[in-house]
Amino acid sequence: MVTIKDVAQEAGVSVATVSRVLNDNGYVGSETREKVMKAITKLKYSPNEVARSLYKRESRLIGLLLPDITNPFFPQLARGVEDEVNRAGYRLLLGNSDESIQKELDYIQTFAQNNVVGMISATNYLDHELYEALALPLVLLDRTSEDYPAVYADGREGGRIAAKALVEKGAKRITVMKGPSHIKPAQDRFRGAIEYLSQEEVDFSVMSTTSYSFEDARGWAEELFDKYADTDAVIASNDIVGIAILHEALRLGKQIPEDVQIIGYDDIPQSSLSYPTLSTIRQPAYEMGKQAAKLLINIIRKEQEVERSIQLPVELIERNTTRKG
Amino acid sequence: MVTIKDVAQEAGVSVATVSRVLNDNGYVGSETREKVMKAITKLKYSPNEVARSLYKRESRLIGLLLPDITNPFFPQLARGVEDEVNRAGYRLLLGNSDESIQKELDYIQTFAQNNVVGMISATNYLDHELYEALALPLVLLDRTSEDYPAVYADGREGGRIAAKALVEKGAKRITVMKGPSHIKPAQDRFRGAIEYLSQEEVDFSVMSTTSYSFEDARGWAEELFDKYADTDAVIASNDIVGIAILHEALRLGKQIPEDVQIIGYDDIPQSSLSYPTLSTIRQPAYEMGKQAAKLLINIIRKEQEVERSIQLPVELIERNTTRKG
């Protein structure tokens, strides 16, 4: 391994001077700078981040904690975070917590042990005490909080928009699927939908679900048409479930959107690849990731006028599981 | 920040003793161990990984380099890697290289600068010189190589199986989609399909594509039916493209699988959520990730009898875009 000492020796200067050249601070004579640069190139020197991180007590790493990257909503979020974080010269330590508080705590600890400059968390549980003890800049993603800055989409409005669209498109017997109760954003969109429907002249029923996963989605779909066979519109808890419902409806010989209208939530990329293409409420996942990263970096850099939290707008994407006009 | 010194002081011993307790090596008296443990608990001490990493010249991080986590094939891979890597006490530094060699090089450099113990790369380009200069344990994933251990699925066999299935199911005018030429596994499966078809009594045509992305998938689908309107079976370059083709075929009023049979590749989770559900060649993505991580860890630990490379089997998943029997 080539160290700063080797470079110093090669250039015939001290390590301090090499360091000054590397970081472009302090005074360095122009010929000296030249010599050092040449030595760096010659030896293919690349400074060790770990040593720097130890002294500075701060690495150039940012921790990203997700529930599960395997859920199609998260890769986009993650990319948004990564792209923005890279722009500022940081790199990502990634962790999936599943639904395990233990894993979450373990990751938070690792992040801290590695001197990360900050972290972004999109997990559902949130152990306040530990996060507090941390004293690490933290931004929450896809989640609201009183205590920490957060970036999220307007779930309540999303639920409302979905409900409004279905009512306007003539739905009479709407079924609203309620997502897992420990997932906050799931509850927000559910609440938005219920609020809207309650003030309208329509019948609606609520079906509770306890997970978002691919594996269970088909089960929810079957249960839905079993329990509410005559429903003519469904507000799905997310796109995965929405596509499963669509699939099941077709299997039962229903016409989409004539017999049943369906609105998903998230607008994951594959929603536009279903058949018929799924109408949905779009959450700007990539943008949310970017904003969260930006916010975190501003906090890290102690910029003035840092927003406390950022709410991004949602949007109805009308595709082919809802009627036209 | 609580350091080992604080613990030493609190326990009334030297830092060396605390270190011995932490790492459970060297001699430590049982009462002394007790005292140290108590101090650790009391101060909520958590050793700094960076300091350890500097002295040991080795962190507990592993670098994972992917083309793009946003491509639905990769989240599963990543989870496989992460889960296995965690079991062994390591954590992941994640990077997406897109198609950029520069980004790839940058990430490799960062990995090295952070003293990662090893790296797993699933990227398409591979700058041999740099990887060589690295002297970092490296395992390639979803990719073969003469020079490095690799974990991959049997693409050629996959292509063959897909072609065989279609021929057996009565396809007469098969269109084979050729994936981007810089993506090695895409070429393998293509080659497998062509090899099989060449020895059979069927007509087939080849359509070249230059990307795998969602955004372009629809375009390829349109082009396909434009150029080869009378094709009765398609071997898609991957599931995304397969689903887009399915979608387009339905839009054109074709019956699936009666008029057109379609076989995808990868078996990404959402393939079972399409309508009709997509027949495909399954690559065990999660398992591939796990195996790659296992292999890397074995190399790191300098275990004996480490396999050079691991080829995993692919499997035909018959769903509803191919005819029965």
Place this chain on the structure above:
DNA sequence: CCTTTATGTGTAACCGGTTACACATAAAGT
């Protein structure tokens, strides 16, 4: 009883950077 050997603990060097501080010299100000 004396020498080994095993056990327990502390001191200090080390990992590879960064930076405070000392020192030297040149340029600028009075």
Place this chain on the structure above:
DNA sequence: ACTTTATGTGTAACCGGTTACACATAAAGG
């Protein structure tokens, strides 16, 4: 000509761990 001030460079302390080595004591062996 003499003090400031700006510029350039090196020495060594420091970051928070790990470990080689020294040293002390107790147990075991002859």
